[in-house]
Amino acid sequence: MDKITLAHGAGGNASKDLVNKIFKKHFSNKTLNALDDAAVLKINNSKVAFSTDSFVINPIFFNGGDIGKLAVCGTVNDVSMMGAKPVAMSAAAIIEEGFPIKDLERIVESMAQTAKKAGVEIVTGDTKVVKKGDVDGIFINTSAIGIISNAVKVSGKNAKPKDKVIISGNIAEHGLAVMLARNDFGFKSDIKSDCACLNVLVAGILKSCKNVHVLRDPTRGGVAATLNEIAESSNVGIIIDARAVPLAKGVSALSRILGIDPLYIANEGKLLSIQSEKDTKKVLTACKKNPLGKNAKVIAEVVSSPKGVWIKTATGNLRKVLNTDMEQLPRIC
16 A cells, blocks of 8 residues: 555545554554544543544535535544433634635534534534635534433444344435435436434434444445444344335336346435344334334345355345445545
């Protein structure tokens, strides 16, 4: 590895190697090494989740959202995936010289509205302006903190054989909405990004079942990459039922036309919940009570063997779901 490539940002094996061989090598500590969506810190007698994320999406406006809404939702969701109630955020912007003031205000207003809806305050931030050509319009970094109940213990390493995997709704909408906004293929479609804050949905799930084992939002790399991370962290196998994966008709049709597997396409308003078989019904019921979880379905089961992620096809055969290094849709977050 002599130089960074787009594969290092795809959420697959190259991304994992970059984290392990460079960042983890020098930053290694017990908290970081968990490699969950957010760090869990113990402060006095309280548990706090802390996360940071950067957003470089192209284009900055798309059907269903914009870079500002995405930044708030993405970071709120990372903290929420640790079972935390998000309470405060920071926001930093790197802005290219010549960027339209009206677009900046539109983005900041979107961030404010999204944070208010999520019940989170943006309490600090930073702004940098760079020469034209040094950044693509605007990049945003957000961080968030949240409080975790001592009764909640979710982590990517907690999946157990016989657990069931729930997805909170139709997948692949965000990535395809962004692709269509670029006009890369000239298709017309009403596919809309699912970009949304999931903290209220998570609160409902944990109210119904505090013993949820894993919560994750399948963003970069999609469901495929996220389940591979969980399978590796928990040293288990996960078998997806192909017939159970929820897809909107437009997403299914466009994916087939383009030859893209929806399992690898990013989502920004969906979560995966993994819990015991006996707790699955009440978690599913809690999901369906929230508009963001109305299409929730059980899509997979955790097994002791074979390790890794597999999909059971309509014919009953098992096919390996690889943790690909190919970025099907670059710059989607």
